[in-house]
Amino acid sequence: MAEPVRARRLTEAEGRRLQQIVRRGKHESIRVRRAMIIMASASGTRVPAIARLVAADEDTVRDVIHDFNQRGLACLDPNWAGGRPRRITNDDIAFIVWTATTRPTRLGRPFTCWSLRKLAEHLAGHSDRTIKIGRERLRQILHSHGITFQRTRTWKTSNDPDFDTKLDRIEHVTGRFPDRCFAFDQFGPLSIRPCHGTAWTPRGRPDRLPGTYRRTHGVRYFHGCYSVGTDTLWGITRRRKSGTNTLAALKSIRAARPDGAPVYVILDNLSANKTPQIRAWADRNNVELCPTPTYTSWANPIEAHFGPLRTFVMGNSNHPNHTVLARELQAYLRWRNANARHPDVLAAQRRERARVRSERQQRWGRPRPKAA
DSSP states (O other), X not given: OOOOOOOOOOOHHHHHHHHHHHHHSOTTOHHHHHHHHHHHHHTTOOHHHHHHHHTOOHHHHHHHHHHHHHHGGGGGSOOOOOSSOOSSOHHHHHHHHHHHTSOGGGGTOSSSSOOHHHHHHHHHTOSSSOOOOOHHHHHHHHHHTTOOOOOOOOOOOOOOTTHXXXXXXXXXXXXXXXXXXXXXXXXXXXXXXXXXOOOXXXXXXXXXXXXXXXXXXXXXEEEEEEETTTTEEEXXXXXXXXXXXXXXXXXXXXXHSTTOOOEEEEEOOOGGGSOXXXXXXXXXXXXXXXXXXXXXXXGSTTHHHHHHHIIIIITTBOOSSHHHHHHHHHHHHHHHHHTTTOHHHHHHHHHHXXXXXXXXXXXXSSOOOOOO
């Protein structure tokens, strides 16, 4: 007859440790139950009685006792297997990540993006490498490899052969002649419709704006002028962009410095900004036009000041017509010029600069050369 299974004699340290675990531990803890099995067996309690004590099978009790006799107190933390063996290898995971980051059209699928369901079906039906995987496990694998479902972003780079030359000129005039440097640009199109914005309201009860399905008022464009030296912004709302309207704005800039000394105006490459009439007028009136490089409107100093217009005039608004909108724009410009250093204005300008920087993905102008 085989000898009954029993734990070996405990050392003083093992006895104190097991007693501490049993007294202070939680009764449903695996460590507590295993400690009770070992203590009971070491004190001479038979396996059937121990099984009733901890509400476990007798074979489980015997396994714990054998494990203690071999490894000591390390048996309190069982090394259970992590479920069934893996059916997806590391090569399969690499193939899943590659497939998820490849456009479906390149793999012969008639859609432009993967959903988890479409990706799982494609992997399961792949002729060369068949991988059967659930959608949740597929999501976990992609997440662990830093693959997330994101909106695509657009980008563009300037193809202007005079890119450096134009930026050098803008930096020169804004740094050397700020009091005689101005910026001009069109802001729009401005349409008559409810515009989302922000406001202080009770939690869960935001302001509601009506929906709009018919827009019969057309659009307008704000022709803005900005003085770099005096930090002053002014402008007027026009029906369209045209050389005549641009020339009127440039004349208002020239009128701000009626002494006849040179004036520098930074503007973009819109065809309405460089008509023959505008060029001829600029030559006669000592006005130098400093165009920004192609696709580089962020180099225009006025761009940052259009952000507050969008936040404080267009956002959270529902103007009935363009007349009211133009009146609100002019009222804001009067307040803005009287409070040019207001913290709200500066914060909105910083947000606009950050948005522009994120779009161009670089700092203003060219990167600084590295120190030798």
